[in-house]
Amino acid sequence: MxxxxxxxxxxxxxxxxxxxxxxxxxxxxxxxxxPLESIRIIIREVPGKHFSAGGVAKSKSTAKT
Structure with missing residues (x-):
């Protein structure tokens, strides 16, 4: 699975x-x-202020997510 x-x-x-x-x-x-019915997918969503790239929080970034 x-x-x-x-x-x-x-x-x-x-x-x-x-x-x-x-x-x-x-x-x-x-x-x-x-089999498709055996596949499990979990989506976790985080606020932009809890995710960064290059040391810059995505909530402060002008780049698209």
Whole structure:
């Protein structure tokens, strides 16, 4: 049973996260031949102030997430 954890900066729509679930599950299914019903995906969302790149919090960055 594959288990995947994905961490995202919060703010994406429910529809976008549903697409992510579906596409990641399909990719795992195709890559390792795991049955779709056995694939588990966990999305964790964090505030931009709790995530940084290059020492700059994403909440302070002008770059897209």
């Amino acid at each position: 594959p288990v995947v954890e994905i961490t995202l900066i919060e703010g994406r729509s429910d529809e976008a996260k549903e697409r992510l679930h579906a596409k990641v599950a399909q990719a795992i299914h195709e890559a390792v031949d795991a």
